[in-house]
Amino acid sequence: MSNYVERCIELCKQNNPGEVEFHQTVEEVLSSLKPVIEKHPEYEEAALLERLTEPERGITFRVVWVDDNGKVQVNKGYRYQFNSAIGPYKGGLRFAPNVYPGIIKFLGFEQIFKNSLTGLPIGGGKGGSDFDPNGKSDAEVMRFCQAFMTELYRHIGPETDVPAGDLGVGGREIGYMYGQYKKIVNRFEGTLTGKGLAWGGALGRAEATGYGIIWYAQEMLKANGEDIKGKTVAISGFGNVSWGAALKLRDLGAKLVTISGPDGYILDEDGINTDEKIATLLELRGSGQNVCEPYAKKFPNAKFFAGKKPWEAAADLYIPCATQNEIQAEDAKSFVDRGVKFVCEGSNMSSTNEAIKIMQDGGIIVGPSKAANAGGVACSCIEMGQNAGKTVFSAEEVLEQLHGIMVGIHKACADASKEYYGKYDLVAGANIAGFLKVANAMMEQGLV
Ligand code: 2IT
Numbered sequence: 452m453s454n455y456v457e458r459c460i461e462l463c464k465q466n467n468p469g470e471v472e473f474h475q476t477v478e479e480v481l482s483s484l485k486p487v488i489e490k491h492p493e494y495e496e497a498a499l500l501e502r503l504t505e506p507e508r509g510i511t512f513r514v515v516w517v518d519d520n521g522k523v524q525v526n527k528g529y530r531y532q533f534n535s536a537i538g539p540y541k542g543g544l545r546f547a548p549n550v551y552p553g554i555i556k557f558l559g560f561e562q563i564f565k566n567s568l569t570g571l572p573i574g575g576g577k578g579g580s581d582f583d584p585n586g587k588s589d590a591e592v593m594r595f596c597q598a599f600m601t602e603l604y605r606h607i608g609p610e611t612d613v614p615a616g617d618l619g620v621g622g623r624e625i626g627y628m629y630g631q632y633k634k635i636v637n638r639f640e641g642t643l644t645g646k647g648l649a650w651g652g653a654l655g656r657a658e659a660t661g662y663g664i665i666w667y668a669q670e671m672l673k674a675n676g677e678d679i680k681g682k683t684v685a686i687s688g689f690g691n692v693s694w695g696a697a698l699k700l701r702d703l704g705a706k707l708v709t710i711s712g713p714d715g716y717i718l719d720e721d722g723i724n725t726d727e728k729i730a731t732l733l734e735l736r737g738s739g740q741n742v743c744e745p746y747a748k749k750f751p752n753a754k755f756f757a758g759k760k761p762w763e764a765a766a767d768l769y770i771p772c773a774t775q776n777e778i779q780a781e782d783a784k785s786f787v788d789r790g791v792k793f794v795c796e797g798s799n800m801s802s803t804n805e806a807i808k809i810m811q812d813g814g815i816i817v818g819p820s821k822a823a824n825a826g827g828v829a830c831s832c833i834e835m836g837q838n839a840g841k842t843v844f845s846a847e848e849v850l851e852q853l854h855g856i857m858v859g860i861h862k863a864c865a866d867a868s869k870e871y872y873g874k875y876d877l878v879a880g881a882n883i884a885g886f887l888k889v890a891n892a893m894m895e896q897g898l899v
Contacts, residue, residue: 456481456488459500466505470553472775472800476560477504479804483879484886486871491890497898499890506559508532509552510606514580516598519588527551528599530578532612533559536892539610540576541566541828541835543617546624548583555579557775558617561799562828564885565821568860569829576612578603584619585741596627603628604635607642609839615644615831618774621691621736622647622657641838644831653834654846655853656827661695661772661797662850663826663857668768668795669703670861671818674875675792680704685766687711688773689743692797692824694732696772697723709761711773712743716761719746719753762786772797780805787813796820807878822860822881829856 463477481500488494514526529552532540542562545554555577563575582595607614616625625645632642639651646652655662669679682705686693689710700707707723709716710732723729731746738745747755762769762782769791771777777798783806786794794810795818796802802810802817810817830853837844861877867887868880 455495455500456485459504462501463504467553467556470551470556472553472557473560475804476557476800479807480560480564480882480886483882487883487886493894494890497894499893502893503534503563503889504560506531506533506556507535510578510603511552512602514582514595514598514602516591516594518591524595526580526582526595528578528580528602529555530603530606530612530614531555531559531576532606533575533577534563534889535574536889536896537567538572538574540612541573541615541831542575542577543579543615544620544624544628545577545579545617546582546584546619547579548581550579550581554775558799561821563889564882565825566828566832567885567888568822568863568881569825569832569856570859570863571829571832571856573613573828573832573835576614577617578614579617579620582619584624585739587739589623592624593627596624597631600628600631601635604632607632609640609642609835613642613644613831613835615828616691618690621645641835644834646834651834651838653830653837653844653849655849656830656834657691658695658698658850659830659853660692660824660827661697662699663829663853664692664770664772664795664797664823665696665699665703665705666826666854666857667818667823667861668770668793670858671795671816671877672768672793674861674865675816677792679768682706682767683708683765684768684770685709685761685764686770686772686797687716687761687777688771688798689732689735689746690772691736692827693772694729694736696770696797697729697732701729705768708766709764710743710746711761712741714742714744715755715757715759716764717743717746717753717755718761718764719750721752766791768793768795770795770797771801774798775800776803778802778806778810780809782806783809783813783815786810786815791815794818795823797824799824811876811878816875817878819864819878819881821885822864822877825860826853826857829853
């Protein structure tokens with residue numbers, strides 16, 4: 452029966468040549484499902500894994516816009532609508548120069564399980580473009596977003612597919628895309644999430660992903676007899692996710708000492724814990740330069756390490772919050788050698804499969820991103836409910852619900868791994884718990 456898993460991994464590689472990030476997540480998820488597949492032979496008869504790894508629909512399109520010099524620019528646009536067994540497709544849009552189908556499919560595939568783990572009725576999808584927003588003027592970003600939505604609008608809708616932000620897509624881009632969507636369809640409906648507070652956005656959505664990661668990490672530590680209070684924490688990135696994480700770490704009495712960018716990392720041993728320091732993260736993001744060094748110019752006690760990763764800094768808990776594969780095998784080995792106990796992934800697929808294995812074999816508790824960063828999409832779903840009900844929820848209502856969801860996700864991961872592996876393995880547990888709900892829905896809905 453485990454042969455079935457191997458065959459499906461191989462088939463996915465053959466059918467999606469060169470899409471290494473997609474292969475990586477399929478291999479990671481399917482491998483951990485072996486005991487589930489053994490228990491349920493009916494999944495193989497229904498070709499469930501072949502169906503799960505094939506997006507229900509993939510849309511690629513041309514995006515044409517004019518830059519500030521009057522030059523015509525052409526980018527690629529994508530939306531992969533992966534799985535709608537438990538709800539409308541839901542997932543972000545990523546604008547980054549390295550975007551190609553392998554990246555969007557990896558994100559879309561992960562999103563299926565993440566969305567299922569939230570316990571909310573949302574299917575999985577993801578999209579984006581190879582457009583690079585860094586260094587672009589505001590007017591260029593607006594023209595690009597309008598051109599992108601002029602094609603995408605026909606494929607999405609509040610009951611069909613609800614996009615949101617991801618890397619390179621924040622409040623500004625959602626605003627420009629929503630404006631264009633509304634102009635074309637002539638309806639005010641919640642077809643994008645992460646909207647501005649005055650026009651349908653949920654209070655708390657900006658903080659949700661970062662808060663959720665820290666709440667998940669808190670549960671992970673608690674389950675292992677430790678308290679997040681008083682812990683020293685190293686994170687990567689300086690964007691929206693890192694900002695939310697910094698706020699919640701301060702709330703819970705942990706000491707954040709690093710942030711990072713493509714240029715290197717900042718070590719602030721006094722703690723990144725004042726309003727001014729935490730607001731600096733948003734300023735760095737807003738600068739459009741994609742560098743973190745200016746933090747050390749503003750706060751001279753902090754040190755900047757050019758070209759280095761924050762993983763070399765001493766900490767009790769490490770939280771990657773930047774992008775995929777930021778924890779490689781050598782980082783994992785160094786964690787094991789230094790006796791690190793906890794790593795909680797914030798960015799989607801933060802670690803290579805080899806790194807996860809090294810960390811887990813070395814006794815490190817790893818919180819997988821598809822569980823730990825589910826707070827963002829969970830809050831998006833709350834925003835969808837708010838829009839559908841034509842109402843507004845208070846920040847307290849949203850955040851209380853979100854906290855409950857994160858505690859529930861940790862429990863679901865721990866319970867599933869105990870049931871199928873007889874141990875506390877959140878990585879396998881997240882895959883299994885996320886998978887079972889979707890798999891059962893697919894079985895009940897027949898061969899579609
Ligand atoms: O990776 C993610 O979960 C997101 N980028 C957020 C998706 C969403 O629909 O809010």
